[in-house]
Amino acid sequence: TQLLEQSPQFLSIQEGENLTVYCNSSSVFSSLQWYRQEPGEGPVLLVTVVTGGEVKKLKRLTFQFGDARKDSSLHITAAQTGDTGLYLCAGSMEYGNKLVFGAGTILRVKS
Amino acid sequence: KAGVTQTPRYLIKTRGQQVTLSCSPISGHRSVSWYQQTPGQGLQFLFEYFSETQRNKGNFPGRFSGRQFSNSRSEMNVSTLELGDSALYLCASNAGGTDTQYFGPGTRLTVL
Numbered sequence: 602t603q604l605l606e607q608s609p610q611f612l613s614i615q616e617g618e619n620l621t622v623y624c625n626s627s628s629v630f631s632s633l634q635w636y637r638q639e640p641g642e643g644p645v646l647l648v649t650v651v652t653g654g655e656v657k658k659l660k661r662l663t664f665q666f667g668d669a670r671k672d673s674s675l676h677i678t679a680a681q682t683g684d685t686g687l688y689l690c691a692g693s694m695e696y697g698n699k700l701v702f703g704a705g706t707i708l709r710v711k712s
Numbered sequence: 713k714a715g716v717t718q719t720p721r722y723l724i725k726t727r728g729q730q731v732t733l734s735c736s737p738i739s740g741h742r743s744v745s746w747y748q749q750t751p752g753q754g755l756q757f758l759f760e761y762f763s764e765t766q767r768n769k770g771n772f773p774g775r776f777s778g779r780q781f782s783n784s785r786s787e788m789n790v791s792t793l794e795l796g797d798s799a800l801y802l803c804a805s806n807a808g809g810t811d812t813q814y815f816g817p818g819t820r821l822t823v824l
Contacts, residue, residue: 634812634813636815641800641817641818641820642817642818643716643802643804643815643816643817643818644755644802644815645815646812646813646814646815649812689755691755698743698745698760698762698767698768698804698806698813699745699757699760699768699770700745700747700755700757700804700813701757702747702754702755702756703754704754705754705755
């Protein structure tokens with residue numbers, strides 16, 4: 602059983618559409634991170650959220666951390682082909698740097 | 713500042729052999745974590761080293777081991793390789809005071 606449930610698993614949309622990726626858990630996290638990964642490369646950090654209810658914006662990307670620090674969402678406005686990739690959420694719940702990852706969302710944006 | 717570097721980038725081994733992978737963290741970072749990524753299991757935590765001590769360990773067999781040197785560089789070793797060990801092995805470094813981790817490009821290990 603995945604500690605962090607990420608949905609949807611796959612998303613194929615047209616350029617210009619909006620989308621939301623969800624990351625849910627029954628556990629509380631001290632922080633949650635979102636990464637984007639290209640094939641054959643390591644994940645690249647997009648954002649870290651630490652406060653319940655926190656909303657962070659990164660250009661067309663909006664990240665939200667749930668009030669109870671158990672869930673998070675990533676919203677992309679007007680998707681572009683360059684947004685194509687694997688999006689991963691990862692939570693930290695204990696001392697040290699052990700991250701628990703969701704299974705990932707493969708996003709394909711078509712022109 | 714240079715990012716996290718991992719060597720080698722690609723490796724092909726046969727069952728029963730052993731392998732050592734290397735990771736150099738971002739300058740000034742004292743924490744190094746290792747992860748295994750496979751299509752079936754996703755990204756799974758292997759272990760974390762901080763100031764040359766293992767601070768956290770995931771649920772992997774004893775064939776997987778690691779160490780960290782005084783300059784924060786880290787190595788992981790897998791002995792008696794199995795086909796299922798084929799994966800992308802990722803190293804991440806952290807300054808030690810936050811949860812934010814920065815990943816290297818990974819080492820793609822193929823076991824034949």
